Amino acid sequence: MLAGLLGQEEGQITLRRVLPGSGPGPEVEISFQANGVLQGVQTSNIGTYVATVRPDGSLFGSGQGMLTTPDGEAATWTGQGIGRRTVGGTATAWRGAIFYQTQCERLSALNGMAVVFEFDVDERGKTQVKVWEWR
Numbered sequence: 001m002l003a004g005l006l007g008q009e010e011g012q013i014t015l016r017r018v019l020p021g022s023g024p025g026p027e028v029e030i031s032f033q034a035n036g037v038l039q040g041v042q043t044s045n046i047g048t049y050v051a052t053v054r055p056d057g058s059l060f061g062s063g064q065g066m067l068t069t070p071d072g073e074a075a076t077w078t079g080q081g082i083g084r085r086t087v088g089g090t091a092t093a094w095r096g097a098i099f100y101q102t103q104c105e106r107l108s109a110l111n112g113m114a115v116v117f118e119f120d121v122d123e124r125g126k127t128q129v130k131v132w133e134w135r
Contacts (some may be wrong), residue, residue, distance in 0.1 A: 003133040006115060009036020009045060013125035016090075019050070027052045027123040034126055041106050051083060051092075059083035061094060075102030075110060079117070087123060094119040098131065 011034025019026045031048040047065025054060055064078045081096020098117055100110035114134040121127050 001135050002116065003135050006131045006133055007036055007038035007043075007112075008128070008130045009034040009038075011035065011045070011127040011129075013121060013127065015048075018085065022113070023052065024055075025053050028101060034127055034129065036129070037108055038067065038131070039109065047077070049079075057085075059092065059094075061086075061096070068103065069106070073102075073104035073106070073107055074106050075100050075104055077101075081117070081119065086120075089123045090125070091123045092121045094121070097134070 011032050013030060013032050015031040017029045019027045019029055027046060028051045028069050032050060032115045034045045036043055045065060045067040047063055048062025049061045051061045061083055062080045064107045066074055066076050068074045077098050077100045079096055079098035083092045083094040085091065096117055098115045100115065102108060102110060115131050116134045117129060117131045119127065119129045
């Protein structure tokens with residue numbers, strides 16, 4: 001069951017790089033930066049994920065990143081998700097789960113929590129993210 005909205009952010013893709021794939025096709029490495037609010041705390045987030053095209057045309061992504069607060073506190077995250085192309089081109093809708101680790105007291109409730117996300121990228125590389133606790 002999903003609990004209330006934990007946070008949301010907006011950002012921009014900063015890098016796309018094609019890598020040789022370990023399967024039948026190439027992989028794409030994608031980095032982004034974003035700003036938002038998580039559990040009532042202002043955050044800046046940077047992350048990188050690798051997207052692999054699956055035989056059905058969907059994408060599998062695995063990534064990691066770090067967010068920081070204005071006070072310099074930090075949290076790291078790892079996540080995985082499934083992506084589907086939307087409007088065409090590079091627009092993609094991702095859905096998946098993130099797991100955080102932090103010693104930041106204001107974000108410490110994220111430790112041990114399963115967090116699900118909606119990560120949408122438009123054709124210009126603009127990102128919008130929403131996250132919820134999965135209980």
